[in-house]
Amino acid sequence: MTGYVVPVSWSVCVLAWLLIVLVDVESVLFTGPALFLLGLVLLVIGALHRSFWFVALGIGHISIVVLFVALVIAYSWSPSDAKDPFAAMSLSYVLFVSPVSFVAWMRRPRGFAPWQCRSCGYALIGLRSGRCPECGTPFDDREVRRFDYARIDDSC
Numbered sequence: 001m002t003g004y005v006v007p008v009s010w011s012v013c014v015l016a017w018l019l020i021v022l023v024d025v026e027s028v029l030f031t032g033p034a035l036f037l038l039g040l041v042l043l044v045i046g047a048l049h050r051s052f053w054f055v056a057l058g059i060g061h062i063s064i065v066v067l068f069v070a071l072v073i074a075y076s077w078s079p080s081d082a083k084d085p086f087a088a089m090s091l092s093y094v095l096f097v098s099p100v101s102f103v104a105w106m107r108r109p110r111g112f113a114p115w116q117c118r119s120c121g122y123a124l125i126g127l128r129s130g131r132c133p134e135c136g137t138p139f140d141d142r143e144v145r146r147f148d149y150a151r152i153d154d155s156c
């Protein structure tokens with residue numbers, strides 16, 4: 001479920017750029033706050049699931065919105081002043097954020113059991129390394145150890 005916020009926030013980035021170019025630069029008054037909120041949601045989910053990519057994406061979304069607002073305030077840009085720089089910046093941001101979104105979505109936190117790797121679902125029972133052998137994501141082996149002798153024949 002939590003993974004959906006990644007494609008939604010990516011779509012808002014693309015939509016924000018298209019609206020600036022094709023419709024009106026003042027569309028950022030709607031897409032900006034939406035992206036800011038989605039950035040906060042990504043940050044919270046990333047913090048809860050210790051997902052680096054979600055946190056990075058959240059910080060990116062929040063930063064780009066803050067940067068837009070700061071530029072308008074610093075240079076007292078009118079909508080016509082802002083249009084070209086905003087169009088260029090939002091296109092750059094879409095190009096930057098697309099691969100990051102893809103990785104974040106691939107590594108989205110899923111509803112895995114506590115004894116599974118939270119990135120890829122690999123069964124970590126019996127492992128002491130503290131790192132998933134499949135994808136390298138660190139895990140808390142005290143948490144996994146509690147399941148060593150439990151019956152776990154119903155998933156994987």
Ligand SMILES: [Zn+2]
Binds near residue numbers: 119120122133
């Ligand atoms: Zn893994």
